[in-house]
Amino acid sequence: MIKITDKSRCCGCEACRSVCPKNCISMKADKEGFMYPQVDLSRCIDCKLCEEVCPVLHPASSTKAPLAYAGINNDTDIRLQSSSGGIFTLIAEQILQKNGVVFGACFDEHWNVIHRYTETKEGLSRFRGSKYVQSHIGDSFIQAKQFLDEGKKVLFSGTPCQIAGLKNFLRKPYQNLLTVDVVCHGVPSPKVWQKYLHESVCKVYHIRQSSSFPLADKVTDINFRSKEKGWKGFCMSLVYKNQKKEMIPFYNDTYMNVFLSNLSLRPSCYVCPAKLYHTQSDITLADFWGIDRLHPEIDDDKGCGLILVHNDHALSLLKGLNCQLQEQKLNEVIAFNPNIAHSVKEPVNRNFFYMIFHKTNFVSAYKASTSSALFMRIIRKIYR
Ligand SMILES: Cc1cc2nc3c(=O)[nH]c(=O)nc-3n(C[C@H](O)[C@H](O)[C@H](O)COP(=O)(O)OP(=O)(O)OC[C@H]3O[C@@H](n4cnc5c(N)ncnc54)[C@H](O)[C@@H]3O)c2cc1C
Numbered sequence: 001m002i003k004i005t006d007k008s009r010c011c012g013c014e015a016c017r018s019v020c021p022k023n024c025i026s027m028k029a030d031k032e033g034f035m036y037p038q039v040d041l042s043r044c045i046d047c048k049l050c051e052e053v054c055p056v057l058h059p060a061s062s063t064k065a066p067l068a069y070a071g072i073n074n075d076t077d078i079r080l081q082s083s084s085g086g087i088f089t090l091i092a093e094q095i096l097q098k099n100g101v102v103f104g105a106c107f108d109e110h111w112n113v114i115h116r117y118t119e120t121k122e123g124l125s126r127f128r129g130s131k132y133v134q135s136h137i138g139d140s141f142i143q144a145k146q147f148l149d150e151g152k153k154v155l156f157s158g159t160p161c162q163i164a165g166l167k168n169f170l171r172k173p174y175q176n177l178l179t180v181d182v183v184c185h186g187v188p189s190p191k192v193w194q195k196y197l198h199e200s201v202c203k204v205y206h207i208r209q210s211s212s213f214p215l216a217d218k219v220t221d222i223n224f225r226s227k228e229k230g231w232k233g234f235c236m237s238l239v240y241k242n243q244k245k246e247m248i249p250f251y252n253d254t255y256m257n258v259f260l261s262n263l264s265l266r267p268s269c270y271v272c273p274a275k276l277y278h279t280q281s282d283i284t285l286a287d288f289w290g291i292d293r294l295h296p297e298i299d300d301d302k303g304c305g306l307i308l309v310h311n312d313h314a315l316s317l318l319k320g321l322n323c324q325l326q327e328q329k330l331n332e333v334i335a336f337n338p339n340i341a342h343s344v345k346e347p348v349n350r351n352f353f354y355m356i357f358h359k360t361n362f363v364s365a366y367k368a369s370t371s372s373a374l375f376m377r378i379i380r381k382i383y384r
């Protein structure tokens, strides 16, 4: 049965929990706020199914190099609502047109990030836009399997490790399944996200940070990737019930600083099991960073997507989308977006950040962590 002894060896995909025939695995949050499986030994029959489906224990064998495309949705409104080129919505609409069902990550009423499905075009708006928090899969793998067994077309979107978990959980190929993942920097814990949001609300409403209240009562909209000031200089946008709106450029926002300096990521993200050549998806979507250098003529700063196509079926679907497409050289796009192929490095001060983040506020934890990193660098230099 599954037993987590090294946290970097579990990406939290929930495939093990979803497959257990005895329902004896539950996901429990650790101190950092990341979920890990825990087995109720009294009910376990030692069938080993949970180990068989684990994408860390059983990663995909090497896949061939994908084709790379720049992609821009012709519908500018949808593109502006999306994080990069708005290609996800186009793919999803294709599936819905065939009476299919689309799974993706969205917010619940308390601004937690969770996986859900929709059968309507309107329902897609909840999935649009990157949420930089690990989403809870819940029963999505089980529901997707039910739809697939009924013969319905299913589009499942998520991080590469979630797609790997789904594919292992299904244990057989389905012709009616299409999978889309994103190039993945890594995911912060839900606990870090909720603390940031709680503190932001307290500041705006002048409430003491020790007080508790439902976030649903205070926040009406969140966008991690608002393009109001452009795609490349994107902002964290928070809209509150009291009409106040915050639009913070990503480089000034503490949550994004902590995320992009890799302090808050899940341990598995530093040794990701599902990077390029190990992904199990049909299509991978990303930001086309570097488009302003490679093809300035198509960059209008409203968002350009990078599309990696892993098989012929996905390629024929892509060619039918209502978008501008331009083939690219894979090595050139990787040079501008190293997260495609490589895991980010674990910072020396990560554990320090998580140790003090419980004890102080978000900004102080970030500041203390960056000065601790500087201190450690100086000590290392003196030692050398
Ligand atoms: C956690 C995370 C890290 C990323 N890191 C990078 C990166 O380093 N480099 C890069 O080029 N691109 C990265 N991306 C991808 C990029 O931000 C866009 O999501 C992608 O280009 C698709 O954009 P779009 O405009 O086509 O569609 P959008 O409408 O913007 O994308 C929505 C899609 O993202 C999925 N999604 C949103 N949040 C989550 C989540 N928390 N967990 C799982 N799936 C989610 C939805 O299910 C949907 O499929 C990341 C995305 C996420 C979610």
Ligand code: SF4
Pocket: 001, 002, 019, 020, 021, 022, 023, 024, 025, 039, 043, 044, 045, 046, 047, 048, 049, 050, 051
């Ligand atoms: S060994 Fe079988 S019964 Fe036990 S936890 Fe794993 S899947 Fe469940």
Ligand code: SF4
Pocket: 002, 009, 010, 011, 012, 013, 014, 015, 016, 017, 037, 050, 053, 054, 055, 056, 057, 165
């Ligand atoms: S990686 Fe997924 S399947 Fe493996 S132990 Fe973690 S949650 Fe379970």
Ligand code: SF4
Pocket: 011, 159, 160, 161, 162, 184, 185, 186, 187, 266, 268, 269, 270, 271, 272, 273, 274
């Ligand atoms: S970096 Fe890898 S392990 Fe981490 S969430 Fe993304 S796909 Fe999963």
